Amino acid sequence: xxxxxxxxxxxxxxxxxxxxxxxxxxxxxxxxxxxxxxxxxxxxxxxxxxxxxxxxxxxxxxxxxxxxxxxxxxxxxxxxxxxxxxxxxxxxxxxxxxxxxxxxxxxxxxxxxxxxxxxxxxxxxxxxxxxxxx
Numbered sequence: 001x002x003x004x005x006x007x008x009x010x011x012x013x014x015x016x017x018x019x020x021x022x023x024x025x026x027x028x029x030x031x032x033x034x035x036x037x038x039x040x041x042x043x044x045x046x047x048x049x050x051x052x053x054x055x056x057x058x059x060x061x062x063x064x065x066x067x068x069x070x071x072x073x074x075x076x077x078x079x080x081x082x083x084x085x086x087x088x089x090x091x092x093x094x095x096x097x098x099x100x101x102x103x104x105x106x107x108x109x110x111x112x113x114x115x116x117x118x119x120x121x122x123x124x125x126x127x128x129x130x131x132x133x134x
Contacts, residue, residue, distance in 0.1 A: 022093055023091040023092065023093055024091060025090070026092045037053065037054065038052060039052045039090075039099065040100065041066075041068050041070075041088075041100045041102055042100070042102065043104065044101075044103065049106045049109055051069055052067070052069075053068065053080055054066070054067035056082065064085055064124070065085055065124075065128050066083050067082050067083075068100075070110060081109055082115040082120060082129065083109075083129045084128050084130035086130070086131070087129070087131040088101060104129060109129070112129045115127060
């Protein structure tokens, strides 16, 4: 996913993981859900764990969570996992290529319950992986 118009300020102290130095923090509120779908998701050691499969919005249209297609090979065996939007950092490189950085490990994401729309509607907190509040 790329967006050549992105040139946001960077605050390395707030990154969820350890993105490359040339990456800049992006405000996800300024990006359409369509541009985020397909974006790579990486964990702290810069390992790709999946990609954004869907973006969940609250009633006001604010991004509430991302559904990340985790694991699998060539699209087979992937599991959708919902992750709180507040738990991740959206970063972009100088070319505008976006990457989502997660504070969770690959193992945590793989053991998280699969996203299910009905379960999410009934109890969003029970299905969304979220970092503890500071």
